[in-house]
Amino acid sequence: MPSSNVQRDSDTLRPLESQINMLTSLIERKKAGGRFPAALEASYQSFRLRQFFSVDLRVIMSGLLVFVVFGWADFSFGGAQSVMLFSIRVLIAVLLMLAIIWIPRSRFAPYSLYALVVGVYICFLSVLWNIYIVDLPWGYFYHLGMIPMQVFALLGLRSNYRAMFSCSLAMLLSYTAFIVLLPGPAELTEVNRLAMAMAPYYILFWAILVIMASYLSYTIESGTRTDFIKNRLLALEADRLQYLGRRLQQLSTTDSLTGIANRRHAETQLSEEWRRCLRSNEPLAALMVDVDLFKAYNDQYGHQQGDSCLRSIAQKMAEFCRRPGDVCARYGGEEFVIVLPETTLNQAEELAQELCESIAGLNIPHAGSPHSVATVSVGVAAEIPRAGDNYEGLLKRADMALYQAKGNGRNQVKRQSVTSS
Numbered sequence: 149m150p151s152s153n154v155q156r157d158s159d160t161l162r163p164l165e166s167q168i169n170m171l172t173s174l175i176e177r178k179k180a181g182g183r184f185p186a187a188l189e190a191s192y193q194s195f196r197l198r199q200f201f202s203v204d205l206r207v208i209m210s211g212l213l214v215f216v217v218f219g220w221a222d223f224s225f226g227g228a229q230s231v232m233l234f235s236i237r238v239l240i241a242v243l244l245m246l247a248i249i250w251i252p253r254s255r256f257a258p259y260s261l262y263a264l265v266v267g268v269y270i271c272f273l274s275v276l277w278n279i280y281i282v283d284l285p286w287g288y289f290y291h292l293g294m295i296p297m298q299v300f301a302l303l304g305l306r307s308n309y310r311a312m313f314s315c316s317l318a319m320l321l322s323y324t325a326f327i328v329l330l331p332g333p334a335e336l337t338e339v340n341r342l343a344m345a346m347a348p349y350y351i352l353f354w355a356i357l358v359i360m361a362s363y364l365s366y367t368i369e370s371g372t373r374t375d376f377i378k379n380r381l382l383a384l385e386a387d388r389l390q391y392l393g394r395r396l397q398q399l400s401t402t403d404s405l406t407g408i409a410n411r412r413h414a415e416t417q418l419s420e421e422w423r424r425c426l427r428s429n430e431p432l433a434a435l436m437v438d439v440d441l442f443k444a445y446n447d448q449y450g451h452q453q454g455d456s457c458l459r460s461i462a463q464k465m466a467e468f469c470r471r472p473g474d475v476c477a478r479y480g481g482e483e484f485v486i487v488l489p490e491t492t493l494n495q496a497e498e499l500a501q502e503l504c505e506s507i508a509g510l511n512i513p514h515a516g517s518p519h520s521v522a523t524v525s526v527g528v529a530a531e532i533p534r535a536g537d538n539y540e541g542l543l544k545r546a547d548m549a550l551y552q553a554k555g556n557g558r559n560q561v562k563r564q565s566v567t568s569s
């Protein structure tokens with residue numbers, strides 16, 4: 149029994165401890181910011197998906213609403229195309245909103261991040277298209293839209309710096325290519341000349357913004373990953389402590405040889421049951437059980453066989469504790485105690501007799517015994533607890549009865565009532 153406990157402890161604690169070590173080393177090696185090993189990364193991603201629903205979704209929805217609100221520009225600068233431009237803007241925003249709500253709840257959930265990158269890029273493309281469509285010099289206004297687009301990318305993708313950087317770089321390079329390939333204005337008015345002179349500075353300014361945004365999102369992602377690891381560590385430590393606490397409690401109340409309760413637990417229970425029976429005015433019974441001629445058994449069969457004999461007897465005795473308040477404990481050496489709340493002396497004596505016969509019925513060979521098998525003697529006592537007394541008197545009487553059973557030839561039950569003590 150004890151070795152199976154050791155095995156169970158190791159089966160439970162080893163995986164917990166190896167996870168704790170792995171997470172601690174990630175933090176110590178400052179690796180919490182990068183990608184985790186596969187299984188941990190998968191659970192981080194599902195944690196991120198939950199966060200997506202609680203925080204990111206609101207940010208992205210707000211971004212798309214701002215995108216729609218910027219539609220006033222379509223009416224201010226779009227001229228004859230204003231209605232068409234605004235309609236397309238609203239259509240894009242609505243489709244993206246639906247996609248962003250649906251994808252994380254669908255089987256495509258693991259691709260939510262990619263969907264988000266594509267969504268931001270589609271918004272960006274629509275602004276590029278506006279620049280292309282709207283007549284100059286009004287079309288220049290839409291160039292300014294790139295800054296909110298970059299902010300949108302930073303906010304929406306802030307906790308994944310790779311996605312944030314890739315999306316921002318794709319937008320910046322596409323914009324640069326667009327500016328280079330776009331045919332110049334037909335007429336070089338002062339406004340047009342100024343706009344063309346500003347373009348390289350605008351791109352440079354944006355590039356600096358991308359670097360700063362990438363650094364910021366790297367810091368945010370590292371922080372989120374580190375917090376995730378720390379929370380996981382705390383949860384694992386809590387599991388470990390809870391298990392150790394339970395085991396400690398079990399070890400402090402269990403006898404390591406037989407697996408039944410130990411003396412300390414028996415005395416705690418006795419004291420509690422004594423008080424309970426005192427309140428309810430019910431009788432409390434105690435059985436002191438001692439293995440007969442056990443020294444001779446050890447001498448004959450060896451100590452290990454003696455241990456095994458004690459285990460078999462303990463298991464048989466435990467079968468006699470059928471009700472929740474009943475306790476069967478090893479009291480010390482080859483001596484055991486059984487506590488039976490709400491049991492009269494007669495009922496306890498009857499049960500003790502049955503117990504005595506069952507143990508002899510185990511047929512454990514004992515050459516040194518007149519019965520040729522291992523037997524026990526039992527002393528029984530019972531009383532209705534009285535205020536001012538304690539359970540020790542009850543145990544003492546059961547012990548005296550046991551002494552009588554031994555003196556009377558062993559393998560038998562003797563009883564002691566309160567009045568006979």
Ligand SMILES: Nc1nc2c(ncn2[C@@H]2O[C@H](COP(=O)(O)OP(=O)(O)OP(=O)(O)O)[C@@H](O)[C@H]2O)c(=O)[nH]1
Nearest residue numbers: 438439440441442443444446451454455481482554
């Ligand atoms: N194998 C084993 N023996 C134990 C253990 N605890 C106590 N004993 C032995 O139990 C024996 C008790 O012997 P005694 O107290 O002389 O009593 P007895 O031989 O049983 O004789 P009676 O009680 O008079 O019937 C001693 O030899 C102890 O060494 C244990 O955990 N394992």
